[in-house]
Amino acid sequence: MSERISLLSGDHTGSLEIDSFSIEVLMASDTSGASSSSDLKLQFAPFSSALEAGFWHQLTQKKLNDYRLDESPKCIKGYYYNGDPVGLPTRLTLEFSAFDVDGPTPARCCPALGTLYNTNTLDAFRATDKKALLEKEAKEIWDAIQSGAALKNPSILCKFILLTFADLKKYHFYYWFCFPALCFPEGLKMIQPPVTLEQVFSQRQISALQESYDGLCLKSGITAVPFFLMKYTEDTVEMALLEDWKKFFTDTKKVTVGVYDPCTLSQHPGWPLRNLLVLLAKQWGSEMEVVELLCFRDQTLQGNRSIKHSVVFQVKLPELPNNSVCLKSVGWEKNPKGAMGPRMVNLSECMDPKRLAESSVDLNLKLMRWRLVPSLDLDKVVSTKCLLLGAGTLGCNVARTLMGWGVRHITFVDNANISYSNPVRQPLYEFEDCLGGGKSKAMAAVDRLNKIFPGVNAEGYNMSIPMPGHPVNFSQATLSQAQKDVEQLEKLISEHDVVFLLMDTRESRWLPTVIAASKRKSTRDRTLDQQCTVSRPGLAMIAGALAVELMVSILQHSEGGYAVASSSDDRMNEPPTSLGLVPHQIRGFLSRFDNVLPASLAFDKCTACSPVVLDHYEREGFSFLSQVFNSSHSFLEDLTGLTLLHQETQAAEIWDMSDDESI
Structure with missing residues (x-):
């Protein structure tokens, strides 16, 4: 890693620079329990600005349409999150919604209000008095602390500054981020080294703490409470x-105060705690002997929420001078080289709306990974090539869900045209697609995917799939076309990683199953028959989503398509992947809103993927397929031994009946 990351900061010495290797060493030593005098000095992990492409896009629009030459300060809003896995920096995020200060904040994120200073020229950006900006914001925080306004509105403690210049000809954006923090004259020391919550709290207390915090958020009507007071017993x-x-604490010799902490380091709190400590010292420093601090961290790993990695430590706050002179302040972010200076981002390519859409889709998936499943291999999902055989009710819903997962390569195969009954159930089509005999489903589906997301690589093939019992030898032309269709299907299946069998009948799924099994390809969704079309409208959406989710789960399994089947009995066991179970079948019953996960051995007499069928197909090719197409259904049953099995079963039933009658 060439860049140096500013991780820790004391009160006067500025930022302590550590490269990525040192971060690992620091976190390893943090867990050793060492408690030297230097370790007890309280240091804070500063924010790392995370300005998404959508923010710059919105700033561009604001500059062109609203701000124009106006350089007056503007209110904006960012947010920070406290559930990141260990190793990620403490991020303050600004996205496209930053200019809607009254808009919603993402779930379980804490809002931070800021001031935007957007200059008209690069010279004005350089000439701006950064020290004056910092001192102005710091003075407002200090005044709010002295007056008590920060008690009623703690968001004042989490303000930030963003100084920018937007070169809209080149789409070069210069920016400098600042999170003002007041400094104690003599710094701060901890009474004892930090410990994790699970080291000092029982599981019952941890559960009660989590429930109490959720209740406080609900009562306050916000997604996350930044600061809170706490007292506890064993239960x-x-x-x-x-x-x-005043009404919560009757004894202030030792109090417990909590902070919604975005830091991931085990021995250090995040930046928001700094101004809170100044507030506590100014308001009640003379009354308190010890302050117990809870750095509340709320992670979700593999679907399970946990706060046990939160950090607890104690400090003795010094008394602040009685005069009203504002304390010194720090907060300007260092550049990637570790020096005090601005940053620049070149978005000349991704400011294209199509590229911006790609960036937004990728960001949504990354946020899901960061917050829910850190071990998720998104690259494997996004790079998967999916072949959808059928562009009807199931095909449309599967395609939309695949795009939601960021899958870029989607190919449709269908020989039907869009009819008037299709658009209400098939979300890729509209009424106009039915006119004039109807557009080709495969081609119309491709067009619609490109309109929804231009970054998708979609293809369509208007072709038939030969089926058993449907003769193809009426003429040489028919036979030749069938052979071309088979060759095209073989080529498509070979070129794709996953095949979705989304046709209406078992017969139409036979040939793709044989080819896919021969080429060792994963196949999904083979047992719905015509139910999705003639049953409840929601069934196709549910089934399509489940099929895609099952594909993604398989991709996360170390064995891929050869993963051992998860069954209903495994629901209480440790899941085999970060996304949970990997069943081979999902049987859903919408009438009672229930799913079961059956697991069984492969059937050695299967008419599509049994060894004898695959052997004939691989040795004889189209000659064998032609025989299947032109024969009755009994041909495959005779070949695989199903006919004999049926006869033996019927004979056994007759003998059983005779025995019953003789008793």
């Missing part, structure tokens, strides 16, 4: 807002 945990200090 209960109570919480309150900062403004309730």
